[in-house]
Amino acid sequence: MKNEIKNIEKDLKFxxxxxxxxxxxxxxxxxxxxxxxxxxxxxxxxxxxxxVEQVITQQTKYNAKKLGIDEVNINxxxxxxxxxEMIVDGKSYFVNxxxxxxxxxxxxxxxxxxxxxxxxxxxxxxxxxxxACFGIxxxxxxxxxxxxxxxxxxxxxxxxxxxxxxxxxxxxxRHNKIHRTREEFFKILKKKSKSIILK
Numbered sequence: 001m002k003n004e005i006k007n008i009e010k011d012l013k014f015x016x017x018x019x020x021x022x023x024x025x026x027x028x029x030x031x032x033x034x035x036x037x038x039x040x041x042x043x044x045x046x047x048x049x050x051x052v053e054q055v056i057t058q059q060t061k062y063n064a065k066k067l068g069i070d071e072v073n074i075n076x077x078x079x080x081x082x083x084x085e086m087i088v089d090g091k092s093y094f095v096n097x098x099x100x101x102x103x104x105x106x107x108x109x110x111x112x113x114x115x116x117x118x119x120x121x122x123x124x125x126x127x128x129x130x131x132a133c134f135g136i137x138x139x140x141x142x143x144x145x146x147x148x149x150x151x152x153x154x155x156x157x158x159x160x161x162x163x164x165x166x167x168x169x170x171x172x173x174r175h176n177k178i179h180r181t182r183e184e185f186f187k188i189l190k191k192k193s194k195s196i197i198l199k
Contacts, residue, residue, distance in 0.1 A: 040140030
């Protein structure tokens with residue numbers, strides 16, 4: 001059990017180091033031409049999150065060698081829990097990329113649907129998901145990455161709150177970890193989930 005937790009912590013640290021390197025490469029960019037959006041975008045993260053996530057995953061693949069990654073897969077369906085699979089020395093790291101507007105508050109955000117997470121962890125005993133949240137700032141049409149905001153975390157170590165309205169785990173991206181084993185994770189998901197039946 002202790003080894004399981006240590007291994008997850010080791011993976012989190014490994015992925016964080018990769019993304020810290022990526023943050024030195026990621027460029028600021030304009031979403032579009034100022035003539036197309038003369039008044040800019042409203043400062044809502046949802047306005048740009050999917051596009052920014054694409055920039056991160058594609059830049060990870062494009063710069064794989066610089067980052068010390070053997071292979072990067074980014075072609076997954078929208079229903080997949082992960083956006084990116086990084087392969088290093090035969091080991092896969094499954095990553096879900098999230099975006100935080102650093103000029104906004106640190107509120108609880110939807111992290112994942114309980115059913116999807118529980119199912120994926122149940123059918124594949126070797127599957128572990130890693131969340132990588134990048135901080136951005138955007139003004140009008142300009143997106144900038146914030147070098148000192150990077151939160152890497154495991155759903156297994158989240159303080160679990162399940163929104164009863166949509167049965168999704170919610171948490172702030174910056175939170176205190178609660179170390180728990182996979183079995184303990186399953187138990188708390190079963191306990192907290194109200195709208196679905198988990199076997």
